[in-house]
Amino acid sequence: MNARGCVLAALVVLAGLGPAGVGTAAAADECEFPLTRTDATGTDVTVSADPETVVTLNPSAAQTMYEIDAWDAVVGVSTYADYLPGADEKASIGTGNSDATVEQTLALDPDLVLAPNTIDDSVVSQLRNGGLTVYQFEAAEDLDDIVEKTRLTGDLVGACERADSRADEMERQLDVVEGAVDDVERPDVFYTFFGFTAGEDTFVHEVIETAGGNNIAAENAGANADGLTSGFFDVSPEVVVETDPAWFVLNSDEYDRATVPSGPGGVYEGTTAYREGNAVVLDANEISQPAPRIVDAILDLVRVLHPEAYETEIRGRIDREALDGERGTTAERLADGSVQLRASNVGRANEVGFALPARENVTADVRAANVTLATVNPTFELRLRYGGNHTAPNGTRALESMRLSGNGIFANDVDHLRLRVAVNRSRLDGADPETVTLYRAGEGEGGSENGSDWVPLRTTRVNGTATNETAANATDDTIVYEARTTGFPTLLLAVDDPDATAATNRTATATATATTTPTATPDGVASTARSPTAARTDTPSTSGSAPGFGALIAVLSILLAVGCRR
Numbered sequence: 144m145n146a147r148g149c150v151l152a153a154l155v156v157l158a159g160l161g162p163a164g165v166g167t168a169a170a171a172d173e174c175e176f177p178l179t180r181t182d183a184t185g186t187d188v189t190v191s192a193d194p195e196t197v198v199t200l201n202p203s204a205a206q207t208m209y210e211i212d213a214w215d216a217v218v219g220v221s222t223y224a225d226y227l228p229g230a231d232e233k234a235s236i237g238t239g240n241s242d243a244t245v246e247q248t249l250a251l252d253p254d255l256v257l258a259p260n261t262i263d264d265s266v267v268s269q270l271r272n273g274g275l276t277v278y279q280f281e282a283a284e285d286l287d288d289i290v291e292k293t294r295l296t297g298d299l300v301g302a303c304e305r306a307d308s309r310a311d312e313m314e315r316q317l318d319v320v321e322g323a324v325d326d327v328e329r330p331d332v333f334y335t336f337f338g339f340t341a342g343e344d345t346f347v348h349e350v351i352e353t354a355g356g357n358n359i360a361a362e363n364a365g366a367n368a369d370g371l372t373s374g375f376f377d378v379s380p381e382v383v384v385e386t387d388p389a390w391f392v393l394n395s396d397e398y399d400r401a402t403v404p405s406g407p408g409g410v411y412e413g414t415t416a417y418r419e420g421n422a423v424v425l426d427a428n429e430i431s432q433p434a435p436r437i438v439d440a441i442l443d444l445v446r447v448l449h450p451e452a453y454e455t456e457i458r459g460r461i462d463r464e465a466l467d468g469e470r471g472t473t474a475e476r477l478a479d480g481s482v483q484l485r486a487s488n489v490g491r492a493n494e495v496g497f498a499l500p501a502r503e504n505v506t507a508d509v510r511a512a513n514v515t516l517a518t519v520n521p522t523f524e525l526r527l528r529y530g531g532n533h534t535a536p537n538g539t540r541a542l543e544s545m546r547l548s549g550n551g552i553f554a555n556d557v558d559h560l561r562l563r564v565a566v567n568r569s570r571l572d573g574a575d576p577e578t579v580t581l582y583r584a585g586e587g588e589g590g591s592e593n594g595s596d597w598v599p600l601r602t603t604r605v606n607g608t609a610t611n612e613t614a615a616n617a618t619d620d621t622i623v624y625e626a627r628t629t630g631f632p633t634l635l636l637a638v639d640d641p642d643a644t645a646a647t648n649r650t651a652t653a654t655a656t657a658t659t660t661p662t663a664t665p666d667g668v669a670s671t672a673r674s675p676t677a678a679r680t681d682t683p684s685t686s687g688s689a690p691g692f693g694a695l696i697a698v699l700s701i702l703l704a705v706g707c708r709r
Contacts, residue, residue, distance in 0.1 A: 190255060198218060206224070206227065219251045222235065229550065240262060254276065267279050283346050294310045309435055330448060332357060338377055340378050391417075472485065472495055474498060474500060486524075496514070507542045514557060516557065523550065525550075528545065581599075582635045604622065
């Protein structure tokens with residue numbers, strides 16, 4: 144179905160539900176089962192036990208499960224939930240409103256099916272007739288509805304405490320925003336999405352008003368010739384021009400650039416917004432889904448409408464509150480020895496730090512990672528894996544190799560990656576600690592026979608120097624180094640090999656003697672030793688500023704966004 148078709152089909156339904164979230168499931172919460180709740184169809188739905196498998200029929204429900212750390216229980220997701228990390232590992236049940244959806248869901252035989260209100264009653268009935276437990280949510284008309292539905296979802300799926308924590312965080316953030324824009328001058332704002340807009344009794348209206356805007360569609364004849372002011376309805380461009388909005392709010396499902404459209408026949412060119420180029424594009428996965436990430440849409444909008452209020456009264460407070468709470472950054476050692484680094488709802492911060500759990504009895508160990516983002520990724524995961532069959536650069540001995548990968552984030556999203564690596568001094572076997580260097584794999588991925596594909600990074604010792612701390616008098620057997628790179632690299636930590644250096648020096652001496660003494664004429668051997676200072680002066684680190692390790696900064700939405708994306 145095309146975008147406009149989705150919109151028109153969605154207009155016969157009300158707005159949907161669905162919270163957003165992060166990562167893998169945490170420990171089970173102290174939730175009560177059996178649990179009975181009355182859903183939008185008037186049915187008393189009983190969930191007899193903590194469901195182990197859940198199918199979400201629309202992205203908002205999937206986003207909710209992700210945001211409340213119940214993602215592992217999800218076994219099936221709808222088409223437009225593919226933006227969530229790990230969604231490709233779930234079974235696809237189609238659009239949510241099709242025979243294929245019913246067939247796929249019945250085949251999965253889940254303990255519980257979550258159906259936002261945009262799902263047809265006929266689909267719900269077919270699933271129930273097939274013996275499945277289905278809960279259909281009421282429409283979300285405002286932000287309070289979204290908060291409460293986040294809590295309800297947690298109750299239904301056995302994640303009550305985590306859902307309450309996420310809902311509490313939303314309420315804290317909304318309080319901060321509302322206080323910051325309480326006395327601002329509110330510009331007239333017009334939201335447009337494939338020829339429709341949102342009036343009162345919609346969560347889109349709440350986003351605009353909460354961000355400090357005045358939604359013209361909620362005023363008499365503000366966007367519609369019939370004087371509609373409530374719900375989602377089609378737009379009368381001429382009426383919009385008469386109202387003369389100062390800002391256009393666009394949806395990323397329809398627009399990819401923040402440019403005021405000229406409108407049919409160029410009619411919008413007569414607005415203040417067009418003349419001044421005042422437009423903002425909001426992420427469809429935030430503005431079109433009545434779920435916890437709706438707060439991110441509000442933050443994006445208030446940052447544009449009221450930049451001073453955002454910088455002085457919102458940004459720092461929301462970041463700190465998010466990171467001071469249960470959600471923030473976590474590092475978990477997995478059974479295979481790798482480390483999973485998870486950033487959870489860190490807001491608009493572009494710098495995220497992780498303290499990694501120590502490994503026992505190893506030569507080298509990453510203890511901290513600081514990530515500076517080129518884009519906003521409030522929620523993502525990184526995986527650090529140790530080991531690999533790599534050849535060290537000539538004249539060096541490998542200490543440890545490691546590889547970084549991401550989920551919910553791309554390599555190009557990582558502007559800078561700063562690592563602190565702890566090295567066990569006793570494992571250096573007499574090598575000079577000042578020659579320890581972190582290398583990044585080049586085009587050959589460090590796999591050539593002589594190790595020539597490794598690029599040395601500027602590596603700095605941060606917990607002692609050769610002048611005040613030597614192997615003979617050191618009391619701490621751990622030396623910490625720091626280096627910076629970018630993206631998702633394959634890395635090798637190596638140290639100059641004393642034996643290789645000594646052998647090379649002997650060869651160099653012999654060659655020099657042969658050159659000055661005519662009676663000794665051995666074949667000359669080219670030195671292949673790497674100068675200890677050579678690697679230290681190479682500067683292949685990336686451009687840009689280097690962040691430190693300080694405290695962390697912390698319908699329907701008309702169309703495909705509402706009908707298809709929710």
